[in-house]
Amino acid sequence: MKLSExxxxxxxxxxxxxxxxxxxxxxxxILKGSREKKVLxxxxxxxxxxxxxxxxxxxxxxxxxxxxxxxxxxDIEYSGKLPMVVFTERGWQIESDQRxxxxxxxxxxxxxxxxxxxxxxxxxxxxxxxxxxxxxKVRETQDRKYISYLQEWEKIDYKKVRAEIRATIKxxxxxxxxxxxxxxxxxxxxxxxxxxxxxxxxxxxCWECGKRFTFTVGEQHFYKQKGFVHPKRCEECRDRRxx
Ligand SMILES: [Zn+2]
Numbered sequence: 464m465k466l467s468e469x470x471x472x473x474x475x476x477x478x479x480x481x482x483x484x485x486x487x488x489x490x491x492x493i494l495k496g497s498r499e500k501k502v503l504x505x506x507x508x509x510x511x512x513x514x515x516x517x518x519x520x521x522x523x524x525x526x527x528x529x530x531x532x533x534x535x536x537x538d539i540e541y542s543g544k545l546p547m548v549v550f551t552e553r554g555w556q557i558e559s560d561q562r563x564x565x566x567x568x569x570x571x572x573x574x575x576x577x578x579x580x581x582x583x584x585x586x587x588x589x590x591x592x593x594x595x596x597x598x599x600k601v602r603e604t605q606d607r608k609y610i611s612y613l614q615e616w617e618k619i620d621y622k623k624v625r626a627e628i629r630a631t632i633k634x635x636x637x638x639x640x641x642x643x644x645x646x647x648x649x650x651x652x653x654x655x656x657x658x659x660x661x662x663x664x665x666x667x668x669c670w671e672c673g674k675r676f677t678f679t680v681g682e683q684h685f686y687k688q689k690g691f692v693h694p695k696r697c698e699e700c701r702d703r704r705x706x
Pocket of ligand 1: 670696697
C-alpha cells in the first residue's frame, strides 16, 4: 500500500485536531465522519478532514493510519496508559506548512467577503513555528490587501511575533522582493517529506551480550503500535531474563 499525497495530507490535518490527546481509533472516526458523542463533544466534526473517508470501511481507515505510522508521518506516544497519536518531525513539517496555507486561504476568504477588523485572538498561543511560517507566506504573496489584518493582529500578539508582523507590513508596503530560492527550497523539502520513509529491518546491538540482532519491520510495527521504545536486548537475553 502507498497512500496518495492527498490522503497523507488529509490524515495529517485530522490528526492535528487531536494531537497528543487522542488515539488511532478517534482519528479514524474523524476521517470516517462518525457522529459518536466524543467526536461531536470536541467539535471534531468542524475539522476540514472530517468525513473525508466516509465511504471507506473503518478498518481500511485504520490501515491507512497505521501506514502513516510505519512510514514515519505519525507516531504513538503514551500519555499514562493511553496511546496517543503524535506527529513525527516529517509529519509536522508537512502539517505546519499546510496549516499555514489554511490560515492564508481563510484570510483570502475574509478579504473577499469584505470582513473588517476581525478578532485576531485565534492566532495567539498557536504553535510558534507554524505562525511564523504563516507570516512568511503572507509576505510572499506581496499583496497589500492583508495589511489591515496584520495591523489588527500586531496589537494583540507577543513581542517576537509582533516584530515579524511589523517587518512584514513594512515589506508589503515597500513591495520588497521575495527570496524565490527560499520558497523553492521549502517546496522541495515538503515534496521530499511527502515521500515518507519506508520501514527497514534494523540491526541493533544487545546491551547485555553485545551481539547484533535484527529488529524486523514486523516487530517495529508492533512496537510502534504499542508505543514501545526499541528493544535493548536480543531475543536470547530477553528469554533468559523474562522467560
Ligand atoms: Zn543478548
